[in-house]
Structure formats: structure tokens, C-alpha cells
Amino acid sequence: MIRDATGRFGYTPSLVVVVSAAAVVALVSVSSGAYPLSVADILRVLAGRDASDPVASMVLLDVRLPRFLLGFLVGAVLSVSGALLQGLFRNPLADPGLIGVSAGASLAAIAVIVLGGTWLGGWLALFGEWALPVAAFLGGSATVLLAWRIAHRAGQSAVATLLLAGIAINAVAGAATGLLTFYATDDELRSLTFWTMGSLGHAGWDELLIGAPFMVLAILVAPWLARPLDAFLLGESVVGHLGYRPDRVKKAAILVVGLGVGAAVAVSGLIGFVGLVVPHLVRQLLGASHRVVLPFSALVGGTLLVAADSLARVVVAPAELPIGLMMALIGGPFFLGLLMRRKVM
């Protein structure tokens, strides 16, 4: 084994393994799907030498490629957000889904879909095609802030309070979503299903264009918070003693999570579990330092989501499984296994 004295895997070999896995999954993802394309077909299209089969080039370049990229970004940003929240709350159970951030983001998006024609018409006029991502982003940020406030107020018992707050936030957001669906027309309901189930099924270059800037920004900014977040693992007061400004760190992390999760929800709906499982896995193998956890979570999370999506596309072909369902099917048992083997969180 290539474990070092701490029982962890070395960074360089791990990086090689993770990047290779990402490359393999990328290949599998663009070469598998309901529509049959041989490796030769793919190579021909990629070489740009094949004008005789425009459908193959469309499937590959217009559907599978943006879907792979979007899936990777969404997986990466959800994992990074999970890692940020877990560090911020000093709680390995914090996850965008669990504390209600995703629910808040999707509630905001649903509100825009259902009320866009009436009360929120001004919002649509103001933001145009950005109305949904911006709403999801604001909804996500507001929920992180709320969860933080509640957990912070409770002081020492923050762990339990946080989870209870999450349950309450999820319940309220769920109820509000239900209320909105009650007033939704059939047409609107159709779009709502997508938000609550999670899907990459309509992913295209447009979605990528809208969501990618936010998500890439969130993924790139996060490592800047690694050192103060490490300090957060020792407690909020220690953050200040070590020369950081806890409030600034908190605000930055909340902004990044709101931005990233909001954008992810905006383009792919609700996808759970990846934000919880991936940082956990990375910490088990490589340690808890955020300088390692954040970049590796991005890589592993992206790879895992793309792998799950590739599976979701082929198991019931020609139909597709919802990606959220697939993620829970893979992530759930995996997480349980991890819990049973663990020594410390």
C-alpha cells in the first residue's frame, strides 16, 4: 500500500489515481448512452473528419459532451460546498441537502417558475434568462445564513440544533413548494418535477453557459478559504486567536456555497448525497486539511456524479433514471459502509 506514517494515502499517487479515474469516467460517459456509437465513431467525430454522420457528431458534441461537463461541475461544486459547510459547522453531517440549502434554492427557483407570470413578473423582467439561477443562488444563500444563525445561537449544542434546524428548514421549504405546486398550472408542474427530482437529461451548452461561470468561480475560490477553515475545525474562537476574521471567513464560505449550490440547483435540480459522501471519503483517505479536502472533493465529486449519470442513462435504456435517485442508490450503501469502518469522523 502507498499509505504514509499517518495511515493516509500520499497526495501525488492519489492525484494520479483520481485524475485517471476522472479520465476513464469521462471516456465512459461520452462513449456510453442509449444511442450506439462505437469508439471508432467517436474518434472520427473528435478528429472532425466525419461529415457523413452528422447525427453521431450531434449526439457526441451537442448532447454527451455538455452533459459530461455539466455533470462534472455540478458534482464538483456540490462536494466542495459540502466540504465547506462541514468545516464551517465543524460537523461532518452538514450537507447542502441536509441543512436545507438545496431546498431553499429550489424553492426560490420554483417560486419564479410559478409566480413569474404574476407577482414575480418584475423579477423575470429584471434578470431575463438569468432569473432562475439568480433566484436559486439567493434562495441558497439565505438558507445557509438562516441555518448558520440558528446553529450559532445555540453555542455548544450546535450539532443537534443544526440538524433539527435543517429538518425544520426542509419542512418549511417543502411545504412552501407544495403550496406553490397547488397554484401551479399543469405546464408549470411539469417544470417543477425537474427541480425536485434532479436531472441532467436536458443538459446542453446553454445550461453550461449559464451555470458554469458560477460553479467554476465557487470551485476556484474555495481553496482560498482552506487555512481559515482548518482553524474552524478547532472552534470559532480559535479562528480569531489564529489571526483570521471569523465573520469574514463565514461570509465568504456562505457566499461560495450559495453561489455554487444555487447554480447547481438551477441547472440540474436537486441532487443529494454527493455533498455529504465525497468530502467524507476524501477525509478518510487523505486527511482533514482543507487544502487537500477541497480540491480532491471537487475531482472525486465530479467523477462520481458523472459515473452515476452514465449508469442512470444505460440501466433502463432507452429510458433514463433520475440522477438524484441513482446518486442515493450508489451513495447510500457506500456511506453506511464508511460509517461502519470509521474510527473518527
Add this chain to the structure above:
Amino acid sequence: MVLSVRNLSVSLGGTTVVSDISLSVAAGEVLMLLGPNGAGKSTLLKAVSGEISSTGRIVVGGCELNNWEPSQLARRRAVMPQRVEVNFPLTVEEVIALGRPAVFRGCVDPVVQKLMEALDIAQLRHRLVPELSGGEQQRLQLARVLGQIIDTPGQRVLLLDECTSALDPAHQQLVLEFVQRLAREQGVGVLAIVHDLNLAAQFADRLIIMREGRCFHEGCACEVLTPSVLKAVYGYRARVIPLPEGYPVIVPLGSGPVQRAPSKPSCRQAS
């Protein structure tokens, strides 16, 4: 003075927990805070470290506390809280490195090595912190805190809240001797909360004993640790024996009024 506190008061939820405390710590001096539970020692320390808001003046290294740039302050003032809980799988070495300047990231930091050896945790360097015993964790946190200021030139302050409470007697001596040496040799000013009267008598240059949020008495060990003061502050009966080493030893004689009858009901019945 590396630390000077003037007329400091703290109110928590409408109750005055610390009222009108003034103190100062000179370079190289070890000042220890004594007092019963709830006397306001930890609150005072938190206020001095800027963790909770207070009224009064706090001057660290010649500059008002609030005017310090946080990253600069961290190199000159280190704070060890009563309890630091680590739930995540960080190693001993990683936690100590958190207190070190960023330049040492990724290369061997000789100071970390030296501190681990001095505090007897070098053999634990690759262990995960949540797996350590309470005493090991306490030494680790002290190493992290000392690492913040140990190689900074100029005026430095160390604030310690019960840094030896989980240690065995031998490690208590080891740790406090190291802190004392740091003060003597490098001129670090130390403000430390302790509960063990004998450790206070042995290591403090000066003592402040607190009661109900106020300073009850201040002075050297032989002035503060007298039977009458201990009786008044703790309700604690003790005999104070001066030692040839130059500090007294405090021998407890039980609590409360002089006991004529045995306090255990079962014993009373038997008699």
C-alpha cells in the same frame, strides 16, 4: 508592560460577571489568576483576548487591542482556551502547524519539531487528534499556541486558561517549567488561570485571586496564599507551610466549619 488592562467590566445577559478589573503583565512575568468556580476568571481571559465584548481598556504590546491587525496580533499574542474539541481527523503535526506562519507550509518546520519534543508529544506526531487522551490533547494545544509566538521578536503575551488541568503531575511540571523558561529567557508575558494552588505557588511571579467578578487580593504567593484569604475566597481551610525553596505549600484541611461530628450519616448512626 506587554499587557495592560484598565477598569475592565463584562456583562453577560444583564449580569455583571467581571467588574472593574485592572491588571498588567510585564515582559518575562508569569501572572496567575486564582479563584473559585464562577469567579469570572475565564470571562476575564476571554475579554482580554477580545473574544467577548467588554468595557475598559486593553493594551497589548503598547497598542490598543482593537487596533491590532488580526494576523499581526496572532504572532504576538497567543490564547489557549480551556477546551478545544477536534472532531475531524487532523494529525498532531497538522494542528500544531495551524499556529505557524504560512511560509512553513509544505516544508519541515524546525519549531514544530522542537515544541513537540519539549512537550513530550513528538512520538504522537502522526496520530489523529480525536484519538488522543485529554492530557495529550492539552499538550498538543499548548504546542500549537506556543508555536504562534515563539519565534516572533519583541513583546509577546501568552494567555492560558487551565493549561494543565488534564495533565499528570510529571507533565504538569514539564509544561509549566517550559512556560516559565519561555518567560524568563524570551521575555514573554504570561497570564494563566490555574486551579491548583500549589502549582500557582510554585510557578507564579505574581498572583491575583478573584471572587465574584472582582480582584480580591493581589501579590506574590506568600502574600496571597494565606489561610485567611483562602478561607474568605474559597471557604477552604488550609495550612500554609513555607518551603526552603522559596514558595509555600498548601495543605488542605477539609471544607466548611471545623468538623466535630462525622459528615457521613452512616457513620453517625454507627456511633
Add this chain to the structure above:
Amino acid sequence: MMFRLGPFVLAVLLPALVQADPLRVITADGAITEIVYQLGMEARLVAVDTTSGYPPATQSLPKIGYLRALPFEGVLAMKPDLLITSEQAAPKKNLDRLTRAGVMVETLPSAWSPEAALARIRSVGDLLGEPGRAALLVTALETEIRRVQRSASARERRPKVLFMLAAGDHSVMLAGEGTAASALLEAVNADNAVSGVMGYKPANREAILASQPDAIVIAESTPGQFDIDSWPELARLQAWQAGHRLVADSMLLLGFGPRLPQAMAAVNRVMPSDARVADHDS
């Protein structure tokens, strides 16, 4: 450049598509699938969506998923020449992509009246290149529809009908205005007892009692799903006790496909006679 492939794809594929025989067809809408079977053109079908459950022979065809979440590659993999679906189909993006990939995508409007239902049959016939068969079917259905409508319009008063939709285990919805259920009632000269509610809304037990309908129709999404024992207030309604009630398959009742005359006849049969309606009003 990949955004502009569409016209080019069509130009390349259309000639091949016209020559190709037989046409490979996918239907994504239960009623449209029924039409294809009724026209006897099922040999052309290569796949259907999950709302296509009638006739039972559809079970043997590959399923491309739900009409409202059509997968692009899944549809394309069946190599269809033609996809016939309804305006409920989603996501629109995938329909556009299919068009660009050379699939002829025909989105037919929902049919919420006998006339529209017949028009839709003609459209499907035209798309499959069999307008003659469609015309025959339409004529036959028209005759039956007229017969039911004659009987329905013989009633002097329009009865009030409570229309419910049993979709999940415990989910029973009241059909309000602007629904296929309302349209079906309209077709048999009856009124919806639930007014002022748009779409399908969860059933309120008191509202059921208050509605005082002349007849009750319950559409089940799977047979046997509706259990009258869990709805005592329904059983207490006069209309239920008098037998003015119908429990039937939702695809039959709400599909507006080739079984529309059957659906109309079934609903019309449980309407009370004029005397009964008048009695109720007084």
C-alpha cells in the same frame, strides 16, 4: 457550429426518410398510441412512452420513459423516423434536438372535445400516410358519439357530476374546471359539480358532501385503486346510493382517444333521469 447542424441534418436525411419503408414510429401519449392500434398500424411502432398502456399489446414494446421527461438519446437509439406526441411532451429542448437529429417530431394539440379527438385521429392517419383508414375510423366513431349525444341532449336539465381522479394510494383529486374531466362532462351535456376550482386539487371530504352531485364518476389510474370504504362521505351521497356512479380507467375516461364513444356512453349511462334531477333541485 454544433448549434447549426439542424437544417443540414434534415436536408441529408429527408430523402432517405421518404424512401424508407416501413416508417419507424414512436408514440409518446396514451391516446395517440391507441389511435395507432385502432388504425391497425401498430407494426410501425418501435417504442412507446409509459403513458401508453392500452391496448395490452403495448406491453411488448420498448418504453422510452415518461412523456414529460423524454430522453434524447433513448428516443434516438430506437432510430425512429417519426415521433408523434402531444403538447404535454417535455423537455422541449430534447424535442428540438430530435428534430435536428433528423427525427420528424409531430406535437399534436390536446383533444378536449369530440371534434378535436376526431381531428386528432385524422392527423395521426395523415402522418402515417393512411388518411383513408383514419376517415373510416372517424366515421364509425362519429356515429357512436352522435348516438350518445342525442340521448344526452334529451335530458332537459344538465346534471351536476362530481368527477374524481384516484392516482396514488391515498391521493384522490377533485377534477375542477379546465380539465379533461370537465370536457368529458361537457360532451355528455353535464356540468361539473365542482366549480371555481382550476385543475385537479386534493379532495376535501367536506367539499364532497357539500357538492350534492347528481352523479359521481371516478377515474382510476390503475384498476381497483379506488376503495369506497376509505371514502364514507362519498358512500353517503344520494347519488352513490342510488347507483348513479361510475368507476373506470382514467385512460379510457380522460384520454379522448378512439375509446371516447365508450367513455361518453359509460358516463351518460349513470346520469339520473330528468325526474331524478328535478327532484333534487326542488
